[in-house]
Amino acid sequence: MSWEVVLTAMLPEHLLLAGIIVLLALELGPRKPRGLLVVALVAVAAATTAALWLAFIGYAAAPFPGQYSVAPVASLGKAIVLALAVLVLLIARDESGQRAFPILLISSLYGVCLLLSSDSFLTLFLGLELMSLPVYALVLLAFRRPESAEAALKYLVLGGTATATLLMGVSLLYGGSGSLALSTFASALGSTDIMAKVAVVLVLVAFFLKAAIVPFHAWAPDAYEGAAVPVTAYMATIIKAGVLLAAVRLFGTVPVTRPMADLLAILPLVSIVWGNLAAMRQQSFRRMIAYSSIAHAGYLFYALLGEGPGRFQAVAFYVLAYGLMNVLAFASLPPNENDAARDRLDNLRGLFRREPFAALMIGIAMLSLAGIPPFPGFVAKFLIFKNVIAAGFTLYAVLGLVGSYLGIYFYLRVIQYLFMSTEETAATRGTPGRLALGASFICLLVVILLSVFPGWVIDRL
């Protein structure tokens, strides 16, 4: 282990750590700290650049062999997650008063980076916990409503359950193989040993819990609704991306066979159907997005049914497109007197006549989430279902597609509110901040890039 390797390979992590230290130092200073958000932005943006650079030069090294390694694929995953985090920070103007917000957010990002480079279950566990713990606090931190305490508690308890399940599964894997390496999971996938099977199921359930797959989804709507808008965006994009990219790392390129494939397909399928059905009757924008994220987690786990390097490609493209859509929607959500008012779908009625740009952006986000071309959500979904059919799971692919059809209605309902309402029920207060507008524009540019040149992007994943 040379220091040079440690410095280079973990550059994104180091930059995040530097950001945390600077933020803490500012916090200790005598005066009320200012510009915390700017420091956080700079740190995350620098980390993004570093990760992109590592991916671009194809850097591969293992500073801590057997525990932590970097390969271009891992760096690319980090770059996607970190870039999305930059956008989330841009829409967090209202949170700038909360001193702990940037520190917690960067700590969680550090966890995601660790997760995406983990080679053993020890590092994986460390990363997963480091990613989740700050988010429990973030949900609680943003509280302006009493009922949110319930949401945070639910999230914490179910998150703890996931941790316990994961540890149980890992210890069974260890018992069977005597190793904590991630590859034990992939070899247990095809094993007929009952202990290995139970271990795989337990680990899978932990991931299902973290990604909010039915029936382990109950925390998501409450937590999403209870948190502040940027925190919701963070949970919907970065946490989901981190968990799924980690799952891809866990599964490697080993094909999934029956009966494990059925488990991996049926619960996500139920998620797709249930998430889309439940989203239809929501009146809160964030609750709707929560159910939509449950459905999208289903598509993402479908990607694991596919084989080989296509898995990473499909998941990476999907989380990129999906994350952009969520950030775009949340960035364009017009400000209102409080979070609850901002969140009500009814308040979006007739938005096109007041804020045409915001309405168009939310509209694009909804259409893309629904998977309607020419927006990137379609190509992302196509990529996943193509891999699933190529792996021979035609029936699951057809059922998943029909399940995704169910979602079209509620996305269109938002568009109906935005464009087709003649009444204007509630006026918005103020205009979106310049930073949020900037985030919208960046999202829009990337969306156009992904729509017009999807092939170019796919080739680079």
Place this chain on the structure above:
Amino acid sequence: MADAGRLNGVLFLPLAGIAAIVALPPRRDDLVRGLSLAVMLLQFALTAWLYARFDASVDGLQFETRLPWIAAWGVYYQIGLDGYNVLLVLLTAFLGPLVVAGAFTAIQKDVKLFYAMVFALQFAMLGTFLAQDLFVFYLFWETMLIPLFLIIGIWGGERRIYATLKFVLYTAFGSIVMLAAVIYLVYSLNATTGVTSFAFADLYKAELPLPVQTTLLAAFALSFAIKVPIVPLHTWLPDAHVEAPTAGSVILAGVLLKMGTYGFMKLAFPLFPDATRMLAPVFGTLAVVSILYGACLALVQTDIKKIIAYSSISHLGYVMLGLVSLDLLGIQGAVMQMVSHGVVAGGLFLMVGMIYERCHTRELAAYGGLAKILPVYSVFLAILTLAAIGLPTTSGFTGEFLVLLGAFKAAWPQYVLGSAYPLVLSTSAVAGVVLGALYMLWFAQRFLFGATKAPHLPLVDLNLREKAILASIVVAVFALGLFPDEPMKKTELAARQYQQLVAGNRTGTRVAAEPVLRDAPSPAAQASEGTR
């Protein structure tokens, strides 16, 4: 190649139109309207130029562009004109300026968004017709939904939300099933031949077992049949038509419904020929049911728009019948019928829009004797009515006549009720012609003649803009009716190719067989004899 560049120009001009009208200063609606019309006219001029340059004796694509788009999947951005799409592209470009001009006074709300959506729709429709790659085709096919969803939903009538959601949810269901079939088809092509390609030309070569063909055909057919629409999947159409603004109805009837029949002709039937031959009697039966059912329902409607909506179902039934007859005359008739219906139904919906703007009701009972108070309007309506019935010398005649001729000779390998089945079907279709004359003439009689009656009096007759719109439609109606030779020559090779792909043997000798077939008397010539 310069002409390939022009074809791309035709396709992307609507996007330039969107950019241009978005850049215009706010509250200058007149500028938006003028600019939109100019862009549409330019597009029509370009298309007409390409149509004139289109060489009828060349088999295959002309003005082709092929660029790698998603290289990893073998997806190419590939567009081009061939006998299948050349008339439909021309039809789309022809209706564009009329739609824009027809909405000058009717649309007063969110004018910019409206014309942007009309352009977006135009882009998606042209893209669907021009695409020669299944992925690109699907992309455009689905993209069409959004602008029409907004056009009906924002500028529609009272029940517009219901109508537009019903339209989108119906079509999207078909599309999603088709998407699964598309992926499976491409995957099977890869598994059997090792080629990863979405190009139509490659997919035609896929040799699939009959059960797979049947399943995939069912999936494609569901999507296309909803769009056509074929009874019993038609229930979205009357709602969408009635609630849509005039522009929406015109595009819907004029172009969008042809997407379905075009899809059958270009994709569903030639891709799965064995299954198509087996199921041809079933499709034929459904087509005749559509003809008769649509005609019967048109007979009893009290809303003018609904009469024309149901008549569309009936008229597209002929197209389907011609396509499944697998007879060259029938196929060419189907193509002519598509174009003719686009022009005539588009014109009729424009005329309904004009009277609606004046009186704000579409109830047939509210009108009567318009011939006396609106003489110019009545003359145009009478001409379009006769064209809809299919009177010789109008565009409707050629198509219907050839379709019926083809249906009599339908060469189906297996018969449901013995060899007489095509005869039964075509005889019933002839009954549909009679019914068609009945409901259209009865409508015209109640509308134009009898005691003078209108919600408001006095009524102003057509102004210059409206006259110009309708005059261009009438010119097209007679041009197609009197000189069917010209367009039929341009589509003949495609009709032959389609026939050979579906009815011929699979091992593709279509190019080699061409010179022999060319010596036979042209069916176009036979058709014009029939016209005389």
